Amino acid sequence: MSGPVRVRGSVVIPDAELSWRFSRSSGPGGQHVNTSDSAAELSYDLLRSDALPQTYKDRALQRLAGRLVNGVITIRAEEHRSQLRNREAAKARLSALLAEATAPPPQARRPTKPSRRMQARRIEGKRRRGQVKRGRSGRFDD
Numbered sequence: 236m237s238g239p240v241r242v243r244g245s246v247v248i249p250d251a252e253l254s255w256r257f258s259r260s261s262g263p264g265g266q267h268v269n270t271s272d273s274a275a276e277l278s279y280d281l282l283r284s285d286a287l288p289q290t291y292k293d294r295a296l297q298r299l300a301g302r303l304v305n306g307v308i309t310i311r312a313e314e315h316r317s318q319l320r321n322r323e324a325a326k327a328r329l330s331a332l333l334a335e336a337t338a339p340p341p342q343a344r345r346p347t348k349p350s351r352r353m354q355a356r357r358i359e360g361k362r363r364r365g366q367v368k369r370g371r372s373g374r375f376d377d
Contacts, residue, residue: 240279240326242333248286253329254278255322260313274313275321277329282306291337298336308332 239247257272281287281295281303302308310332312325349357 240330240333242287242291242330243337246287246291246337248279248284248329248333252279252284252286253326254280257318260316260321271318273316273318273321274311275318275325277310277312277322277325279308279310279329280306281308287333287337294338295333295336299332 239249240253241247254277256276256278258274258276259272260274281292281299283306284292287295296303296306299308308329310325310328312321312328314324315321
């Protein structure tokens with residue numbers, strides 16, 4: 236099984252901060268499916284974690300506010316038949332979720348104005364388009 240969950244750069248969440256629960260997967264399966272706990276539920280206490288730097292933690296708490304329950308992120312994986320593969324899928328999803336949530340905000344757009352040449356080209360295109368449309372009508376009074 237893979238090691239700790241990598242968030243971004245050298246920031247990782249150790250396995251000790253992750254808690255797991257296992258249950259039976261829903262959906263179709265074979266004879267084995269009704270007796271094995273193959274669905275994996277991964278919980279990570281973001282609020283009390285020491286693994287993330289404070290800036291990352293603040294960003295993640297703000298961006299994931301709708302997904303958190305008392306500061307805990309829960310991810311359920313049951314798409315594979317094997318518990319091991321579901322554990323890997325849950326870890327990968329947590330890693331992607333935290334990488335996106337801790338990303339720095341995008342650079343603000345600096346507003347610009349179109350050049351005079353571009354404005355003139357736009358108006359000329361509109362004028363030409365109007366002529367084409369006028370040419371389609373039965374009128375010939377230009």
